[in-house]
Amino acid sequence: MSAEYWPWWLGALAFGALVVAFPLLVGRRLGVSGAWERVLHWKTEREAERADAVLDDMSAFEAALAAETAAAFGAADNEAPGAVATVAAPATPSPEGAPAEVQRRMPLTTQLVLIVSIFAGGLIAALVSGRFEWHTDMGDAFRSIVTGGPLMWVVLFGGGVLVGIGTRMAGGCSSGHGLSGCSRGEPVSLVATAVFFGTAVAVSFLVWKVI
Amino acid sequence: MTALHAKVAVLGALFGFTVSMVGFADFGELNAMFTFQDTRMLLAFAGGVAVAALGFLLLDPKRPTRTRIHKGVVPGAVLFGAGWAVSGGCPAIPLVQLGAGYLPAIVTLAGVASGMVAYRHLNARYLHIDAGSCSI
Numbered sequence: 395m396s397a398e399y400w401p402w403w404l405g406a407l408a409f410g411a412l413v414v415a416f417p418l419l420v421g422r423r424l425g426v427s428g429a430w431e432r433v434l435h436w437k438t439e440r441e442a443e444r445a446d447a448v449l450d451d452m453s454a455f456e457a458a459l460a461a462e463t464a465a466a467f468g469a470a471d472n473e474a475p476g477a478v479a480t481v482a483a484p485a486t487p488s489p490e491g492a493p494a495e496v497q498r499r500m501p502l503t504t505q506l507v508l509i510v511s512i513f514a515g516g517l518i519a520a521l522v523s524g525r526f527e528w529h530t531d532m533g534d535a536f537r538s539i540v541t542g543g544p545l546m547w548v549v550l551f552g553g554g555v556l557v558g559i560g561t562r563m564a565g566g567c568s569s570g571h572g573l574s575g576c577s578r579g580e581p582v583s584l585v586a587t588a589v590f591f592g593t594a595v596a597v598s599f600l601v602w603k604v605i
Numbered sequence: 606m607t608a609l610h611a612k613v614a615v616l617g618a619l620f621g622f623t624v625s626m627v628g629f630a631d632f633g634e635l636n637a638m639f640t641f642q643d644t645r646m647l648l649a650f651a652g653g654v655a656v657a658a659l660g661f662l663l664l665d666p667k668r669p670t671r672t673r674i675h676k677g678v679v680p681g682a683v684l685f686g687a688g689w690a691v692s693g694g695c696p697a698i699p700l701v702q703l704g705a706g707y708l709p710a711i712v713t714l715a716g717v718a719s720g721m722v723a724y725r726h727l728n729a730r731y732l733h734i735d736a737g738s739c740s741i
Contacts, residue, residue, distance in 0.1 A: 399626065399627060399628035399631075399634065399645070400623075400626045400627050400628075400649070401645070402644075402645045402646070402647075402648035402649045402652060403648075403649075403652060404626075404649075405623065405626070405627035405646070405648075405649030405650075405652070405653065406648065406649050406650075406651075406652025406653045406655070406656050407652075407653075407656055408619070408623040408626075408627075408653075409623060409627075409649065409650065409652075409653025409654075409656070409657070410652070410653045410654070410655070410656020410657040410659070410660055411656065411657075411660070412616060412619055412620050412623065413653065413654075413657035413660075414656075414657050414660035414661055414664060414665070415616060416616050417665070418664065418665060419612045419616065420609065420612055420613055420616065423669075424616075424620065426695075426696040426697040427695075427696040427721075429696075430696050430717065430718070430721060431721050431725075434718055434721050434722055435722075435725065500609075500613075501609070503610065504609055504610055504613045507610050507613045507614050507617065508613050508614075508617040509617075509700065510614075510617075511613065511614045511615075511616075511617030511618040511620075511621065512617050512618070512620055512621035512624070512697050512700045512701065513621060513700040513701070513703060513704050514614075514617075514618050514621065514704070515617065515618035515619060515620060515621025515622035515623075515624075515625070515701070515704070516621040516622070516624065516625045516630065516700055516701030516702070516703070516704025516705060517621075517704035517705075518618065518621075518622055518704075519621070519622045519623075519625035519626050519701075519704070519705075520625060520704055520705035520706065523625075523626065525625075525705055526704075526705055526706050527705070527706045528706045528708065529706055529707045529708060529709075530708055530709065531707075531709060532632055532693065532702075532707055532709055532710070533631065533632055533633065533707065534633070535631065535632045535633025535634075535636065536632040536633075536693065539632070539633070539636050540632075540691065546709065547709070547712055549691055549692060550692050550694070550709055550710075550712045550713045550716060551712050551713070551715060551716040551719075552688075552691075552692075552716065553687075553688040553689070553690075553691040553692025553693075553694065553713065553716060554688065554692055554694060554699070554712070554713040554714065554715065554716020554717040554718075554719070554720060555688070555716045555717070555719055555720035555723070556684045556685065556687055556688025556691075556692075556716075556720065557684075557685055557688035557689060557692065557694060557695060557696065557713075557716070557717050557720060558688075558696075558716060558717040558718060558719060558720020558721040558722075558723070558724065559681070559684055559720040559721070559723060559724045559727075560680075560681045560682065560683070560684030560685030560686070560687075560688055560720075561681065561685050561695075561696055561721075562681070562720075562721050562724045562725070562728075562736075563677040563678075563680060563681025563684065563724060563728075563732075563734065563736075564677060564678050564679075564680075564681030564682045564685060565672075565675070565677065565678065565681070565736040567685065567695050567696045567697075568650075568689070568695045568696075568697070569620075569695075569696070569697060571682075572650070572654070573650075573653055573654060573657060574657075576654045576658075577653075577654045577655075577657030577658040577660075577661060578658075578661060578668070578669060579658065579668075580669070580671065580672065581671070581674060582671075582672045582673065582674045582675075582678055585674055585678055585679065585682075586678050586679075586681070586682045587682075589678070589679050589682035589683060589686065590682035590683070590685045590686035590689070591686065592686065593682065593683045593685075593686025593687050593690070594639050594686035594687070594689050594690040595639050595640070595641075595690075596686075597639075597686065597687045597690035597691060598635075598636050598639030598640050598690040599639075599640055601636070601690060601691060602636055602640050
């Protein structure tokens with residue numbers, strides 16, 4: 395069974411390439427829990443997005459107004475003869491290039507697209523590898539290691555709740571902190587990853603050996 | 606559907622594809638990774654971090670703004686790690702499990718969604734943890 399899965403180096407190359415490609419092409423780091431969080435709070439996020447759009451319009455309007463004012467009357471505190479040119483520069487607010495892409499929120503609809511496309515990618519993988527099969531349980535390993543009875547539903551839901559609360563409390567999950575943040579050498583992500591991985595190791599041993 | 610949506614769709618699908626092909630949707634593989642019985646997936650994950658670190662160094666060396674380690678990081682990561690180990694799901698994995706035909710993954714997803722919604726209320730009312738820009 396395990397032999398059918400990709401060798402480690404192929405997985406490493408694919409994960410690494412995607413984690414780099416995502417922010418370069420999309421302008422935001424790859425993080426799935428953040429996408430969920432926003433899609434789940436669709437209504438409030440939508441309102442926030444509209445408010446941001448209005449604010450953007452207003453600051454663009456103010457910038458244009460400032461540029462026009464400078465063009466018409468000359469810049470007040472500028473002794474250089476090329477006043478218009480120098481004033482025009484700060485009128486276009488470029489926030490030092492760097493943090494904008496990280497801070498900038500993605501359109502809400504792209505977050506929904508991310509979630510649906512991860513499902514689609516999983517479906518395609520299962521189909522092409524011949525691994526697709528309808529299951530009403532979580533497979534043999536889950537049955538033998540955790541539980542096969544009706545307790546399974548409790549474990550899945552309860553574990554899911556812990557994942558939901560934990561990822562939002564920590565501000566990221568295995569993709570956002572683990573892959574994206576760690577590869578950037580961010581201290582907060584290194585700490586989060588060490589802690590969630592360490593806990594998962596301890597709990598997995600417990601589940602495997604004891605329960 | 607803009608160009609941005611299309612890019613997200615392609616990258617998201619490739620990510621889901623990779624998660625599945627590496628074996629993260631398989632609880633047996635996951636438990637074997639966390640108990641160090643099989644280091645293949647561990648190496649895929651750690652290797653992915655190494656490849657990405659090298660990629661960023663070469664292609665996009667400017668560092669993002671540092672986020673402080675707020676008080677939610679450690680307890681949140683503990684809850685997440687425990688939940689992942691018992692359910693086999695992180696925010697992405699149940700989607701991939703569902704794609705492979707594992708129907709109960711819907712219940713895992715319902716749990717994740719409930720936890721996230723509950724956390725927002727819990728945080729607003731009692732915890733008041735400001736994750737700042739650290740919301741990945």
